Amino acid sequence: MIVAERKRIAEIRQMLGAHEKILIVGCGACVTVCMAGGEKEAEILAAALEMAFQDSGKQFSWDCVERQCEPEFLAPLAEKVLASDAVLSMACGAGVQTMAAQYPRIFIYPVLNTHFIGRPLEQGLWAETCAGCGNCILHLTGGICPIARCSKSLLNGPCGGSVDGRCEVDPDNIECAWQLIYDRLTQAGKLHLLDEIMPPKDWSSSAHGGVRRIVREDVKL
Amino acid sequence: MSSEPRVVAFCCEHSGELAARTVSSDEAAIPDNVEIRSVPCSGSVQTIDILNALRSGADGVAVFGCHEDSCKHLVGNRRAKQRIEYVAEILKEIGWNPERVGYFPVAAVEAKVLRDRLAEVVDKLRGLTVEA
Amino acid sequence: MSAISRLQKILEAGGFAVTAELGPPKGSDVEVVRRKAEYLKGVVDAVNVTDNQTAVVRMSSIAACAILRELGIEPVMQMVCRDRNRIALQSDILGAYALGIHNVLCLSGDHQRFGNHPEAKNVFDLDSVQLIQAAKGMRDEKKFISGDEVEGALSMFIGAAANPFSDPFEFRVRRLAKKVAAGAQFIQTQCVYDLKKFRKWMEMVRDVGLHERTHILAGITPLKSDGMARYMRDHVAGIEIPDELIRRLRSAAKGKAAAEGISIAVEAIQEMRDVEGVHGVHLMAIEWEKRVPEIVERAGLMSRNGEDA
Numbered sequence: 001m002i003v004a005e006r007k008r009i010a011e012i013r014q015m016l017g018a019h020e021k022i023l024i025v026g027c028g029a030c031v032t033v034c035m036a037g038g039e040k041e042a043e044i045l046a047a048a049l050e051m052a053f054q055d056s057g058k059q060f061s062w063d064c065v066e067r068q069c070e071p072e073f074l075a076p077l078a079e080k081v082l083a084s085d086a087v088l089s090m091a092c093g094a095g096v097q098t099m100a101a102q103y104p105r106i107f108i109y110p111v112l113n114t115h116f117i118g119r120p121l122e123q124g125l126w127a128e129t130c131a132g133c134g135n136c137i138l139h140l141t142g143g144i145c146p147i148a149r150c151s152k153s154l155l156n157g158p159c160g161g162s163v164d165g166r167c168e169v170d171p172d173n174i175e176c177a178w179q180l181i182y183d184r185l186t187q188a189g190k191l192h193l194l195d196e197i198m199p200p201k202d203w204s205s206s207a208h209g210g211v212r213r214i215v216r217e218d219v220k221l
Numbered sequence: 222m223s224s225e226p227r228v229v230a231f232c233c234e235h236s237g238e239l240a241a242r243t244v245s246s247d248e249a250a251i252p253d254n255v256e257i258r259s260v261p262c263s264g265s266v267q268t269i270d271i272l273n274a275l276r277s278g279a280d281g282v283a284v285f286g287c288h289e290d291s292c293k294h295l296v297g298n299r300r301a302k303q304r305i306e307y308v309a310e311i312l313k314e315i316g317w318n319p320e321r322v323g324y325f326p327v328a329a330v331e332a333k334v335l336r337d338r339l340a341e342v343v344d345k346l347r348g349l350t351v352e353a
Numbered sequence: 354m355s356a357i358s359r360l361q362k363i364l365e366a367g368g369f370a371v372t373a374e375l376g377p378p379k380g381s382d383v384e385v386v387r388r389k390a391e392y393l394k395g396v397v398d399a400v401n402v403t404d405n406q407t408a409v410v411r412m413s414s415i416a417a418c419a420i421l422r423e424l425g426i427e428p429v430m431q432m433v434c435r436d437r438n439r440i441a442l443q444s445d446i447l448g449a450y451a452l453g454i455h456n457v458l459c460l461s462g463d464h465q466r467f468g469n470h471p472e473a474k475n476v477f478d479l480d481s482v483q484l485i486q487a488a489k490g491m492r493d494e495k496k497f498i499s500g501d502e503v504e505g506a507l508s509m510f511i512g513a514a515a516n517p518f519s520d521p522f523e524f525r526v527r528r529l530a531k532k533v534a535a536g537a538q539f540i541q542t543q544c545v546y547d548l549k550k551f552r553k554w555m556e557m558v559r560d561v562g563l564h565e566r567t568h569i570l571a572g573i574t575p576l577k578s579d580g581m582a583r584y585m586r587d588h589v590a591g592i593e594i595p596d597e598l599i600r601r602l603r604s605a606a607k608g609k610a611a612a613e614g615i616s617i618a619v620e621a622i623q624e625m626r627d628v629e630g631v632h633g634v635h636l637m638a639i640e641w642e643k644r645v646p647e648i649v650e651r652a653g654l655m656s657r658n659g660e661d662a
Contacts (some may be wrong), residue, residue, distance in 0.1 A: 003450070009314035040269070042499050044311075047272040052315035123650075152475075155533055156482035159461045160516030160543060161590040169464045176541035180477055182521050195527060198537055200439060200483045 002030040002092045002120070002125045004037065004112040006045070012088065014185055015051060015109045020057055022049070022140065024111070025077065025099065026064035027091035034126050037112050039064040045090070068095025074102045112113070117148075119187030120140040134205030140193055142184030147201075149177035155198035158182075226280035229271070235264040236329050237285025243332035246265045252280035255339055256351035263287070263324070264304075266298025271322060281321045281346045282308075285335060289311065298326065304351040306342050318349050358510040359427045360399040364539060366567040369626060370633030372541065372570060373397040373645050375421070377412035386412070386420045389642045396646045396655070397636065399427040399456060401541070405436060408468025409444035414515045415445055419452045426468035429512065432464025438478035439487065439498055446488055458512040458541065459484040483536050489536030489601040510589055513537035515569075516594050517545070519591035520604055524558045533567045540567055541635040544574035546594040555630050564630030564657055574637045575644060576614035613620060615617050615644060615651075622652040 006012075016169030032038030046062040051061075063080060065073040068091035081087055086107040091098040092114040100108040114146075116128040131148035138145060141214045147153045151169040158178030165179040165195065185191045203209060232238040238259045245251045256279075260266055263286025274282045284305055286298040295347040309319035325338045357539050375392050377387035393400050400421055404414040418428035430449050432442060446457060461481045479487065488511050489497050495503045512530040517525060519659045529540065545551045551571065558564055576582045576594075579602035586594040598617055605613040618636075625631050634652075638645050649655055 004422070009311065011428075013315075038268075043269050047269060047276060048315055049277055051272065051317065071240050152461055152480070153476045154461060154480040155529075156480050158308065158519070158521070158528070159481075160514065160519045162520050164588045166521060171590075176520070179521055182524050194524075195531065197482055198533055198602050199488065200479050201479065215660070 001033050001117070001127075002094075003034045003116055004031050004035075004092050004114040006036050006041065006090070006112055007110075009048060010109075011180060012045075012049070012109075012111055013060045015088075016049075016053075016058065016086070019107065020087050021084045022058060022060050022088060023077075023080055023084040024037060024049075024060065024062040024088045025068065025081075026062070027066075027095050028064060028091075029067045029069075030089060030096075031112060034120070035124075037092075042090050044090070068092075069098045071102055074099060076129060078103075089207070095130060132207065133203070135157055135202060136212055137191075137198075140198070141181045142188060142190065146177050146179045146181065147178055149175075149180070153177065155201060184201040225252065226349075227275040227278060227342055228255045228281045228283060228339065228342055228346065229258060229279040230255055230283045231258050231260050231263065233286045234259050234261055234297075236291070236328050237263070239329035239337040240285070240332045241328050243330075244288040244336050245265060250257075250314065251339070252343070254343065261296045262292070262297035264294060264299075264302035265294070266301055266304065267305055267312075268308055271305070272311070273323065275317075279282045280349070281323075281342055283322075283338065283342050284324045285327050285338070286324065288328060291328070321343060321349070357508060358399075359376070359602065360429065360456050361510040361538070362633055363398055369534055369654070369657060370568070371397045371569060371649055371657075372399045372401060372526065372633065372635045373642065374401045374403065374635070374637040374639060375417070376403050376406060376639050377414070377417040377644065380412050381408065381412060381494050383420055386417050387424065389603045390421055390426055392423050392642045392645055394424065394426050396649050398633075399429050401429040401431055401458060401607055401635070404431040405468070406431075406435045407463050408435065408465040408470065408473075410469065415449055415452070415454070417615045418449065418454045422453045422562055427456070428454050429456040429458050431458045431460060432458045433482065434481060435462030435475050435478050438476050442479065442484060443487060443491065443497055446491060446509065447503070447507070452508065456512065457488060458514065459488065459537070460514050478540075481513060481608070482531055485532055485535040485537050493536075498512035504515055510538055511536050512539040512541060514543065515540045516543040516591045517551055518543065518593050525554065526561060526563070528563060529558065529567075530563060531576055533563055537567055537606060539632075540569045542569065542572040543627075544572040544637055545621065546592070546598055548621065550593065552628060555628050559630050562619045568632040569630055570633035570635045571621075571628075571631050572623075573618050573648075574639070575648065576602060577641070578614070581614075615648060618648055619651045622648070622654070633660070644651070 012208050024046050026037050026039050026042030042062040042064050043187055045061045045181045050060045054175035064199050069071050089099050090111045096110045118124050118126045118128045119131040128148055133147050150157055162176040162179055165176055167176045179199050223296045232241050232343050241257050263284050266284055284301050286301045292298040305322050305324040308322050326337050375389050401415040404412045405411055414430050418430045421428040453597050459481045465471055465475050488509055491503050492498050492507050492509050515529050532651055582594050582599045585592045602610050602613055622634050636645055
């Protein structure tokens with residue numbers, strides 16, 4: 001899922017400027033799962049900001065929608081949003097932009113920093129897993145993505161900086177993806193896959209290729 | 222501020238609350254400025270509960286839970302301790318004194334420990350100004 | 354007919370090659386390059402120029418290589434995949450040949466986090482294996498990665514790096530085989546201190562016949578002090594230094610640690626010459642280039658391959 005983290009409250013306070021009626025909107029999808037911008041987090045932020053701006057005249061309220069990236073879910077908020085000076089969106093970048101597109105005359109502020117597509121390794125720990133390259137080769141690397149999980153996105157790794165299964169860029173936090181791939185393929189009896197030279201990647205399907213969109217003609221009217 | 226600082230004390234029913242009952246049936250009763258709220262486990266106290274207590278007039282919040290390794294729900298007390306630390310961080314970020322909140326391990330029989338901790342908390346809060 | 358590299362001629366004639374490394378300045382001063390080059394001219398067979406090593410901005414490798422060429426020194430242009438995409442890399446291979454640079458060492462490159470511009474975006478469009486393959490394709494098939502034809506002559510002696518000491522150890526030789534299959538004609542290893550482990554690695558290399566398909570040059574970096582040794586051991590990935598060497602450096606007389614370090618390097622080179630499959634040494638005396646002549650002399654390697662410039 002998309003993994004994000006709440007900005008520091010100091011930064012959020014700066015955004016508030018002279019706004020007085022502030023609505024905080026959470027999102028029930030990915031950011032709920034990574035505990036950054038769900039219902040709980042929206043309520044907590046509203047309480048904390050109210051305490052921060054006691055006696056200032058600023059008023060805070062909060063709400064949460066199923067998914068902030070879809071206009072259908074934002075429509076019911078119209079009355080509350082239009083009655084506010086500013087909205088603090090606790091969604092990922094996609095949700096913030098949908099909110100901004102839906103309510104272009106209201107100031108929409110991003111409360112989260114959206115980081116990556118990832119998964120939880122344990123409660124409270126999420127790691128980057130997928131780079132959205134648009135051309136998945138996970139079947140060739142034992143189900144471990146070298147684009148997202150190798151610091152250099154090598155396709156014929158590992159490099160010389162792999163020591164004790166850790167990546168030299170940040171050995172405490174990053175495992176060497178190629179060590180993991182090597183171990184996994186060895187386990188599966190498929191190590192020969194690594195003897196093949198993987199040719200240069202076609203990056204045109206990734207973010208490098210230009211702003212992307214996906215169409216389902218069978219679904220569009 | 223009229224009198225003593227107001228404290229909300231969330232007490233785990235397996236430890237803190239039992240200790241509190243002993244204290245209140247003893248000669249040194251729980252002072253009026255301390256409100257005891259019983260909870261099934263210190264780990265059930267949510268971040269928002271602590272913030273709401275502070276927003277509605279408490280000068281400080283204490284959470285009394287079981288000692289390390291004694292939690293009936295295994296890790297509830299560890300969650301409570303971490304949550305208090307999380308709230309302390311939020312308080313720092315909004316310019317409030319993080320020492321307004323604290324987690325205190327106490328056993329059911331440790332009535333004196335509970336009484337002493339409460340006294341320390343109240344003492345400390347007396348020394349703080351409203352938004353310091 | 355395309356020109357052929359001097360380094361290639363020496364290795365293919367069965368000679369023992371000595372190469373050295375030169376780090377360009379963090380500025381534009383040609384004198385810095387010239388001064389370092391003075392120590393190496395006539396002493397080693399070719400000089401590697403690093404490419405923004407450890408992601409610290411320095412004069413470009415291609416420029417410094419061109420300067421070496423003018424000084425009559427055979428350059429080896431190092432190219433990393435971190436900063437340039439396939440368009441720029443292929444372009445630089447063309448430019449290098451045009452400037453008389455005939456040796457290229459293809460590397461992945463240190464991550465920018467290690468350097469002085471950690472906020473930079475990195476590239477890594479290709480990895481080192483793909484770069485080797487691209488260079489070979491440009492030279493042998495006269496084709497770019499896109500399939501377009503390369504116009505004009507192009508000859509490159511293609512090299513790669515190898516680290517016998519990083520992990521997974523059992524996989525290292527297989528990865529080396531990939532680089533050789535991709536077209537790596539010479540290999541320069543990471544600096545070697547643990548000769549026993551190096552011999553083991555060479556045995557594994559010989560077991561699959563790689564020593565006959567590529568020329569391996571063992572890396573040597575002379576140590577200046579036990580402090581330097583400990584720092585490298587603890588902070589540089591893939592460097593292992595036996596305690597014995599650290600002890601020797603520490604117990605050297607005051608002011609004599611560097612001399613001991615040189616002696617250790619000389620001994621290592623002498624040992625290397627007896628290892629089957631090792632066809633040379635690569636001296637990485639970064640910021641200590643002035644000691645290279647002494648090392649080469651004491652290792653008995655002066656005037657081994659003739660003096661043609």
